[in-house]
Amino acid sequence: MSTTDTRGLTSLQGIWLVAEREIGSKLRSKAFVISTAILLLGALVLVIWGGFAAANAGGTPVAVTPDASQYVADAQGLEVTDVADRAEAEELVKSGDVDAAVVGDPSSPLGFAVIADTSVPTQLLLQLAQTPTVELLDPEEGNAALGYIAAIGFGVVFLFAASMFGGTIAQSVVEEKQTRVVELLISAIPVRSLLAGKVIGNTILAMAQILLLAAIAIVGLTVTDQTALLQGLGGPIAWFAVFFFFGFILLASLFAAAASMVSRQEDIGSTTTPLTMLIMAPYFLVIFFFDNPLVLGIMSYVPFSAPVGMPMRLFLGTAQWWEPLVSLAILIATCIAAILIGARIYENSLLRMGGRVKLSEALAG
Structure with a gap:
């Protein structure tokens, strides 16, 4: 310059x-x-x-109660663990054995709900035809x-x-x-x-x-x-x-x-x-x-x-x-x-x- x-x-x-x-x-x-x-x-x-790592990390472990099994029957990429009732499903979620649980819920418009600890696995929600009611056991975390x-x-x-x-x-x-x-x-x-x-x-x-x-x-x-x-x-x-x-x-x-x-x-x-x-x-x-x-x-x-x-x-x-x-x-x-x-x-x-x-x-x- x-x-x-x-x-x-x-x-x-x-x-x-x-x-x-x-x-x-x-x-x-x-x-x-x-x-x-x-x-x-x-x-x-x-x-x-x-x-992509989150999406391809393998099947998402999910607990399913008998009254909600039909909602995940055709889902892909899920490792389903059958449980007797909602209480057992919540215990598996809290212990970390599964990432989320799908349980029957008469109060939900869809007839079922998803229970998770801190966040809901995206892989699970993508496999469900409609967005269900979600309950977080520890949302602050x-x-x-x-x-x-x-x-x-x-x-x-x-x-x-x-x-x-x-x-x-x-x-x-x-x-x-x-x-x-x-x-x-x-x-x-x-x-x-x-x-x-x-x-x-x-x-x-x-x-x-x-x-x-x-x-x-x-x-x-x-x-x-x-x-x-x-x-x-x-x-x-x-x-x-x-x-x-x-x-x-x-x-x-x-x-x-x-x-x-x-x-x-x-x-x-x-x-x-x-x-x-x-x-x-x-x-x-x-x-x-x-x-x-x-x-x-x-x-x-x-x-x-x-x-x-x-x-x-x-x-x-x-x-x-x-x-x-x-x-x-x-x-x-x-x-x-x-x-x-x-x-x-x-x-x-x-x-x-x-x-x-x-x-x-x-x-x-």
């Missing part, structure tokens, strides 16, 4: 030019393209493999298992995307300072436009990865007939994308500001480590406390953890309809404050070469 290329540009044109430069440099990077392809392929394989899976998913995606692109912004800022390219850039583009372009470019790339991962999850769950899980994840995934958008802008602004305070690549960690810890904290908290309403409640209102905490509460059904709106408002307000503070630090530190700039000096100007 030369000064002649940017002469006479408006502020918005300068911002978009920098954003295009950030996007283009990443897309031309073989390491970025290959790592992204591996990530997306791995996610697709994992989702599809999990679905089943929700906990799904909650743990969702916690890992939200936590890993947030940690991976935020740390990778946050680190990319930091390295880009320091590289431009170290090679003095930044002096050419700001001779044609205002410093704040340069910062905005970097944040916008990397936000576009990060959101593209998030949307691709969401699409892969939807396709994979659809192909493997995991429609129940897909329906439960649809809303939380959408909210996760919205929260991640503003959360990443917040983090990206602070990463760029923190990196501008040093002039060598080896010194990046000294100013970005606190931000890295802020990214890692939600990952560990949501995995260890995914079933703790108090911790999740606090996480859903803290700006740095809200992108993980609030979608988790929405998935578990513990958040009121207005809570994501309030949490999002807090996140947006914090995002604006971070942009203003980050821009001040960035502007005051970018041309200072040599040793590390103190935070007080960067803020004072």
